[in-house]
Structures are given as C-alpha cells and as structure tokens.
Amino acid sequence: MTGRKVKAEECLRIGLCEIVVPEGQARQSAEDMAQEISRFPQACMRADRRSVYLQNGQGEHAALVQEWYNCNGVFNAEGAVGAARFAHGNGRHGDFSKIS
Structure with missing residues (x-):
C-alpha cells in the first residue's frame, strides 16, 4: 500500500510468500509448485478460486x-x-507427493 519494497526474507517471515528460492530459479520453482497444486482435487481448487473472486x-x-x-x-x-487419505498419512507435514 505504501509502495515500499519488501525483501524476500521479510515476505517469507510475514507470510506473503511460502518459499524463497535462489536467483535464477524462480520460474522452475513456480512450475514445480504449479505441478504440485495441479494434483489436488480439482473441485476443491475450483471452489477456492471461486471464493477468491466472490x-x-x-x-x-x-x-x-x-x-x-x-x-x-x-x-x-x-x-x-480426503479426510480418510489424511488419516492414513497422505498430505501430512506438507507432503503432497502421494496425492493423486
């Protein structure tokens, strides 16, 4: 709102971003994150997106x-x-590798 530049470390600390990657790796990191997100249930993803707009x-x-x-x-x-999958360990601690 003020136009003040916010450094990556501060963004991470205050929750404006999830990760900070080394210079030159932003695109690959974004593509990796997009691939991970694309494995989430699509109905949930669409509902979240719709909520943002509404x-x-x-x-x-x-x-x-x-x-x-x-x-x-x-x-x-x-x-x-989804709750049953989580109860069996899938998705815990931010590990979504077994979510299909």
Missing part, C-alpha cells in the same frame, strides 16, 4: 460465510475421502 471487497465475516456456502458442496462430496 469475496472481493467483503468484510471478514461476510467472506467467511461466503467461503462456507461456496465450499459446502465440495466438503460433502469429497471431504470424507
């Missing part, structure tokens, strides 16, 4: 209500399957 400009409470209604069908359809 919540634009809403206050926190209204955005959370919108999130609930937007994702409720996905939770009912895929939640039990």
Whole structure:
C-alpha cells in the first residue's frame, strides 16, 4: 500500500510468500509448485478460486460465510475421502507427493 519494497526474507517471515528460492530459479520453482497444486482435487481448487473472486471487497465475516456456502458442496462430496487419505498419512507435514 505504501509502495515500499519488501525483501524476500521479510515476505517469507510475514507470510506473503511460502518459499524463497535462489536467483535464477524462480520460474522452475513456480512450475514445480504449479505441478504440485495441479494434483489436488480439482473441485476443491475450483471452489477456492471461486471464493477468491466472490469475496472481493467483503468484510471478514461476510467472506467467511461466503467461503462456507461456496465450499459446502465440495466438503460433502469429497471431504470424507480426503479426510480418510489424511488419516492414513497422505498430505501430512506438507507432503503432497502421494496425492493423486
């Protein structure tokens, strides 16, 4: 908002980014992350994307209500399957390598 440049380490510390990669490796890292994300259940990914668009400009409470209604069908359809996978260790500690 102020136009102040924020260094990568500060972005990481305050949660504006998930990882910091060495110079020259940003594209490969982004492609790797995109590949990982593409393995997540598509209905969940679409619901998350839809939530981002629908919540634009809403206050926190209204955005959370919108999130609930937007994702409720996905939770009912895929939640039990995903929870069972997690209970068996898939996806724990940020390891999504076994998610298909």
